[in-house]
Amino acid sequence: MTFLKLTASVLAVAAASSTAAHAREQIQVAGSSTVLPYAAIVAEAFGENFDFPTPVVESGGSSAGLKKFCEGVGEGTIDVANASRAIKDREVAACAENGVTDIVEVRIGYDGIVFASDIAGNSFEFQPRDWYLALSEQVVVDGELVANPYTMWNEVNPDLPEQEIQAFIPGTKHGTREVFEDKVILAGCEATGDYDTYLAAAEGDTDKARGKAAEKACISLRTDGRTVDIDGDYTETLARIISTPHSIGVFGLAFYENNTSILQVAPMGGVVPSTETIATGEYPVSRPLYFYIKGAHVGVIPGLKEYAEFFVSDEIAGPDGPLAEYGLVSDPELADIQAAVAAAGVSN
């Protein structure tokens, strides 16, 4: 009988304690896996330097993070969403529907997207048009749209080494993919003049619809295995590059900088990617990184505002801070952002 009694009391205690309100002390962060390493560095330093507990940082992707962020207001919801792209109008509307109206956007800096290959292999020097010609589903040859005939890099550009085209690019669930399509494939499509051919062939009632169709045709990539979508992390891309020596992968600058002993980076448009060339805007393939704070939680969750201010402070996000050292391109307008964060949530 004692066994039964013990069981009953244990269950009772468990039930009672689970219903008891448990005030949350630590900040909850979720979102982009690109921002995750930076957020973890800041969270760690925040925990060390303040009396607040170290924030909990979850990964899962920009969209998933913003979805969680928009679930509502209160202790059961997250306080900060990390994103490798700006929040969309659709998401702002979803947030508002659940009562999340006071959203503070904080840009933390820029992330470069680099093209790298095995350090023992050939060196490359790319133009966006090379990537478009190598990966596009259809290209224009002698004024005719044909299925992509190229199999070697030197066929798309005689200056490139004679090597089979094999690329590992981020999958469609990554924010990086959008930037890659926009700044490389689409740019290349326009540079080759193929865009105009697509536009002429595009169907649609308005100019806008035709333009959209042409853009879509530009960024549709070949499906014959010359380019492979990687849905996992950069570690997976790296593993594929190592196992397929004559291949080129798309990485974040921070990841490349941590693996310079196994990877060599290819200049794009004649510019070698580095925090400096990205900050000046010379290197074409980069994007801003953000985090979003729930204004209603400022003053409720202890340390939230301090965390945001600490994140964008000069000693963290500045050009000499640990984030820049890890590969983040420091925001040239950091002072403005600091002022905006300091003003956030004052009304609460």
Next chain:
Amino acid sequence: MSTEIQGSSLFAITDNVRRRNLAEKRFRAYGLSAIAVGIIALIVLLSSVLSNGSGAFMQTYVTLQVELPADKLDKQGNRNVEEMKSVSTFGYTPLIRAAVVARADQLGWGMPDGMTPKDMGAIISKEAAAQLRRFVLANPDVVGMTVTLEMLANGRVDGYMKGRVDREIAALDGNVSPQQLDLVDLLVEGGNLEKRFNFAFLTSPDASGQRPEAAGLGVAILGSLYMMMIVLVLALPIGVAASIYLEEFAPTNKWTDLIEVNISNLAAVPSIVFGILGLAIFINFGGMPQSAPIVGGLVLTLMTLPTIIIATRASLKSVPPSIRDAALGVGASKMQSVFHHVLPLAAPGILTGTIIGLAQALGETAPLLLIGMVAFVKEFPAAPPEGFFDPASALPVQVYNWTQRADAGFVERASGAIIVLLVFLIIMNAVAVMLRRRFERRW
């Protein structure tokens, strides 16, 4: 035909017998080769994990004299800890750098071209500044003195000491230079740098991507332990009670049949489904906190229950009916016969099933992905029962987390974590086997 059989002898092998003997030989060869393939796969797995991960159990430490100038750390000069907190870890980094430079000068280090004091300080882990700050705030009286401090070496320096990084790699690597490795050699000669067993790997919390050398499994082990406690406390009594009722008391009708089918079915449901269930019920509906062991424990309880129920019912079934009949025959009630006689005899089997269920739950990652346990958690959860509601990590989740980090140092850590997980699993399974051997009765 019949004459042939009559004329045959046991000693003369006919075609038919030869065929059958050959078939048996082939079958044995198939079996052996299947086992051989299994063993080879196991050896490959273990040797790759061990060769990658054994390094995680050793760590390079640097011992240096660090000067703690009062004018930097305590500007008011009153040793007030609250005021001293205004000096952040960034204020402590130069002190560590100065300590490296001072020791290098003592050892006759000629600074090579292109190397700065900052590069020299970089051979020490970034964790050291935080460690020094904690130490100073805990002992404010040391300000103004010079203390001997043992600090972690940077991950790349640690890799050099373990043979993972050499000068050729360092020349290409943006995070370490050959000159820094020369400095490391000098400090090894000077007796300041040594490699030894790394207890901190088992006790310290996770660290960010810049400090692979400081990352440990402390929070993950504690989180896994909490979840196992919850699973044990909930799944064992519920599972045993359900099995006893179903096996000993319940009438056989279509309802119990339905329940039985459902239990067997649940045992085969992919674990990620339980994660989705946990997210919907415990977090979204029940309002429980994210990333907390309580939610993980409840989800794993649901997952383990069918395993425990099936094992318990099997061991209850194996108790011979004569035991029950004898108990009932001397006037015991049905419940007395179960609790006094059947249950104790079935206990070893129940415990074995429970331990195997727990071991399965310990290694489970998929359901934890959905309830926010795949996170960077640096803070240790409090002691139970409050700690069940604090964020924590778990062992398999920590492995998953580390394999995604950019720094090569985390590959070693992830393999080290796999070794720790395997050791826990081996211990649990060994205990299960031992219990069965010792207490199992056969009739």
